[in-house]
Amino acid sequence: MSPWLPILLSIILVGLITILLKKPASKLPPGPRSLPIIGNLHMLGSLPHRALHQLSKLHGPIMHLKLGLVPTVVVSSADAAKLFLKTHDAVFCSRPKTQTSEVLSYGGKGMAFSEYGPHWRSMRKLCTLELLTNAKVEMFGAMRSEEVRRAVEEMRGGRDHDHEEELLVDLTCRVDKLVEDMTVKMIFGSGGSVEFRRIVDEALKMAGAFNLNDFVPFLKVLDLQGLGRRMKRVSKELDALFNQIIDEHMRRAKEKQGNHKDFIDILISLMESDNTNDMQLDRDMIKALLLDLLAAGLDSTATTVIWAFAELMKRPFTMKKAQEELKDVIGLHRMVEEKDLVNLEYLNMVIKETLRLHPVAPLLVPRESIQDVIVNDYHIPKKTRLIINAWAIGRDPKAWSGDPEEFDPGRFANSDVDLSGRYFELIPFGAGRRGCPGLLMGLRSVQLVLGQLLHCFDWELPKGVSPCDLDMGEKFGLAVARAKHLFIKPTYRLKIT
Numbered sequence: 001m002s003p004w005l006p007i008l009l010s011i012i013l014v015g016l017i018t019i020l021l022k023k024p025a026s027k028l029p030p031g032p033r034s035l036p037i038i039g040n041l042h043m044l045g046s047l048p049h050r051a052l053h054q055l056s057k058l059h060g061p062i063m064h065l066k067l068g069l070v071p072t073v074v075v076s077s078a079d080a081a082k083l084f085l086k087t088h089d090a091v092f093c094s095r096p097k098t099q100t101s102e103v104l105s106y107g108g109k110g111m112a113f114s115e116y117g118p119h120w121r122s123m124r125k126l127c128t129l130e131l132l133t134n135a136k137v138e139m140f141g142a143m144r145s146e147e148v149r150r151a152v153e154e155m156r157g158g159r160d161h162d163h164e165e166e167l168l169v170d171l172t173c174r175v176d177k178l179v180e181d182m183t184v185k186m187i188f189g190s191g192g193s194v195e196f197r198r199i200v201d202e203a204l205k206m207a208g209a210f211n212l213n214d215f216v217p218f219l220k221v222l223d224l225q226g227l228g229r230r231m232k233r234v235s236k237e238l239d240a241l242f243n244q245i246i247d248e249h250m251r252r253a254k255e256k257q258g259n260h261k262d263f264i265d266i267l268i269s270l271m272e273s274d275n276t277n278d279m280q281l282d283r284d285m286i287k288a289l290l291l292d293l294l295a296a297g298l299d300s301t302a303t304t305v306i307w308a309f310a311e312l313m314k315r316p317f318t319m320k321k322a323q324e325e326l327k328d329v330i331g332l333h334r335m336v337e338e339k340d341l342v343n344l345e346y347l348n349m350v351i352k353e354t355l356r357l358h359p360v361a362p363l364l365v366p367r368e369s370i371q372d373v374i375v376n377d378y379h380i381p382k383k384t385r386l387i388i389n390a391w392a393i394g395r396d397p398k399a400w401s402g403d404p405e406e407f408d409p410g411r412f413a414n415s416d417v418d419l420s421g422r423y424f425e426l427i428p429f430g431a432g433r434r435g436c437p438g439l440l441m442g443l444r445s446v447q448l449v450l451g452q453l454l455h456c457f458d459w460e461l462p463k464g465v466s467p468c469d470l471d472m473g474e475k476f477g478l479a480v481a482r483a484k485h486l487f488i489k490p491t492y493r494l495k496i497t
């Protein structure tokens with residue numbers, strides 16, 4: 001090894017630490033009125049939505065931070081979110097180029113991580129017109145119901161943990177597995193193998209990790225966290241896996257086997273028919289889109305169900321109210337069917353309240369401005385990153401009456417506020433051009449899984465654990481989930497065998 005290497009590395013490291021810990025610069029960028037920089041990367045901590053919420057209490061709803069070398073605006077109120085996601089949505093509609101989009105997403109060939117432009121527009125159109133439509137949500141209804149029915153049966157029989165002779169289930173694991181089965185069947189037509197799950201899990205973990213290379217690009221060559229190398233390895237494994245699955249689908253289509261169409265069948269027929277709006281869909285685009293759909297659909301749905309359960313376990317009275325509604329609307333002689341879901345008003349309020357306090361993507365997905373713009377008299381240059389703190393907005397006392405920290409589904413009674421992205425005080429699915437195109441699909445799964453589990457079982461905490469002891473700690477990732485698994489005791493309550 002050259003004797004200069006350690007010296008060179010030390011110089012680079014010292015430089016990096018100086019950049020990251022440097023007091024925020026007081027010099028302002030040019031413009032009519034520039035936003036002063038009030039923070040930098042090291043202020044984010046392990047739960048950035050909480051740290052940024054605290055900062056916004058000191059510095060207001062529109063803040064300017066320098067994250068590594070990236071100028072970033074952080075928005076923490078409903079009114080400010082409306083300015084950025086509605087008034088100036090056309091400017092803040094791109095995504096920053098990251099190592100995830102380059103390596104895992106085939107150089108930005110997918111949708112969720114790709115920059116704004118004709119490619120993203122065509123992919124988005126394809127998704128909303130061919131895959132995530134109302135008709136497709138209905139089409140997969142029977143499969144979803146079957147999967148949930150199977151999970152209920154398994155929970156009646158099996159137990160995951162003996163706690164002082166009580167038989168508890170690990171609800172976090174069970175719901176993760178159920179949602180994974182539902183999502184994977186919708187996209188790939190059949191359940192994934194253990195190997196499939198391992199590779200996809202690792203890819204999603206990396207997509208959700210904090211990656212220094214994205215904030216201090218000149219450090220990419222050193223890859224101090226090793227994420228770049230791991231990403232390249234996983235992307236190879238993922239690519240081989242997706243190729244194998246696509247080949248299998250093409251072979252079956254040629255032999256005209258199977259009449260059930262999953263997302264891959266639909267995408268392959270679009271690729272072969274040469275009839276995909278204004279672009280030619282190719283194999284890499286399909287593979288990148290598959291990863292987008294897995295990344296966006298898997299953890300978000302399961303995590304929302306588990307947060308709802310945890311809140312209900314903390315509030316037995318609210319849990320009872322939700323179960324009473326299920327009993328009144330459906331009765332105890334049958335399971336929940338998808339057609340019941342519109343009639344379950346209180347259940348839907350529980351879901352809104354869960355997503356208000358626990359938006360699974362608390363900072364949404366980062367955006368980037370495509371040109372200079374003036375917002376609220378502030379000059380915001382092109383390529384500024386935009387973070388919307390939906391978590392902070394959901395607990396803003398100016399937007400929510402009573403105690404905004406309190407879980408109270410009743411606050412939505414007689415209220416028009418919905419999850420569509422039109423009401424900026426409640427934006428867990430984002431809003432505007434980049435708002436979530438899977439809202440209907442995601443919401444339908446959350447309603448069905450949560451409704452069915454509440455309907456089929458009574459639930460108790462382990463002996464000796466009182467509702468107020470329940471740990472609500474979070475862990476940061478692609479979706480912000482409960483840090484600890486939820487172990488609870490189910491007792492079947494339906495009067496059918």
Ligand code: HEM
Nearest residue numbers: 112296297300361364365428429430431434435436438442
């Ligand atoms: C409870 C469930 C879900 C939640 C809370 C959720 C939330 C979100 C959020 C916050 C964004 C970013 C929005 C923005 O930048 O304004 C997003 C984007 C996206 N979501 Fe979802 N999502 C859910 C389920 C799904 C499902 C089931 C799918 C598809 C299978 C999906 C597909 C997508 C895609 C493709 C994007 C990227 C859109 C783009 O960049 O143009 N989501 N989602």
